[in-house]
Amino acid sequence: MFDQINGMPVHALVIHAAVVFVPLLALVAIAYAVVPRWRTKVGWAAVLLAIAAPATTFVAKLSGEELRERLVADGLSGPPLVVIDDHMGFGTLTLYFSLGLAAVTLIMVFLTLRRSERRLPRVAELGLTVIMVALAAVSGYYVFKTGDTGAQAVWGTTS
Numbered sequence: 001m002f003d004q005i006n007g008m009p010v011h012a013l014v015i016h017a018a019v020v021f022v023p024l025l026a027l028v029a030i031a032y033a034v035v036p037r038w039r040t041k042v043g044w045a046a047v048l049l050a051i052a053a054p055a056t057t058f059v060a061k062l063s064g065e066e067l068r069e070r071l072v073a074d075g076l077s078g079p080p081l082v083v084i085d086d087h088m089g090f091g092t093l094t095l096y097f098s099l100g101l102a103a104v105t106l107i108m109v110f111l112t113l114r115r116s117e118r119r120l121p122r123v124a125e126l127g128l129t130v131i132m133v134a135l136a137a138v139s140g141y142y143v144f145k146t147g148d149t150g151a152q153a154v155w156g157t158t159s
Contacts, residue, residue, distance in 0.1 A: 002063040003070065011063035015150065017056040022098050022143040023050040026136035029105045033129040036112075045107050050102035051110075057095045064091055080153065094142040101135040110131060132158035 002010050025046075029036055067141045068084055076084075108128045110119045120128075 001035065002059065003066040005016045009063065009065045009067050011060060014056060014063055015147075018053070018060045019040040019055040019143060019147055021056050022094065022139055025053040025098065025101060025105065026140045029101055029108075029132045029136050033108060033132040039109075039112060043113050046105050046109050053060070054095065054099045054102045057091075057098050061091050061095050064088060081085065083153045087146060087153050090142055090149055092140075094139065094146045095132055097135060097139040099106045101132065101139050104128060104132050104135055134138060 004010060005013065028042055028049055028133070030047045032042050065088070066089065071084070074082070112125065
């Protein structure tokens with residue numbers, strides 16, 4: 001299912017969505033956490049990106065595993081396979097951190113967009129803000145590392 005579409009590797013098609021949605025989630029999560037007056041304006045985007053970013057990252061991971069299996073079956077081995085395995089490791093971490101960021105973002109939106117008189121305690125809001133910013137930074141780093149090692153695997157480039 002995640003191998004090819006009309007002869008084109010699914011991985012090559014879906015990685016671009018993950019490369020766009022994960023950094024967008026990171027930016028919107030930071031804006032949501034750090035600038036409370038923007039929350040009513042960016043809350044909907046935070047929720048949508050919290051769903052889209054991990055979903056596209058998950059599909060990219062599964063399609064990458066399928067692509068690797070096909071390349072190994074076609075005889076790929078040695079140093080190129082090591083680069084692909086490094087890429088896959090970074091991709092897995094990108095998935096985990098984007099899932100964490102998505103979960104914390106959804107929790108923060110749910111707890112802060114309530115219209116009731118009961119507000120989230122300041123210390124809890126500050127704690128969630130710190131966690132969101134940290135997860136956003138780590139997610140951004142790993143999406144970069146995943147893309148960089150993917151480019152090395154395909155094009156043989158180094159940064």
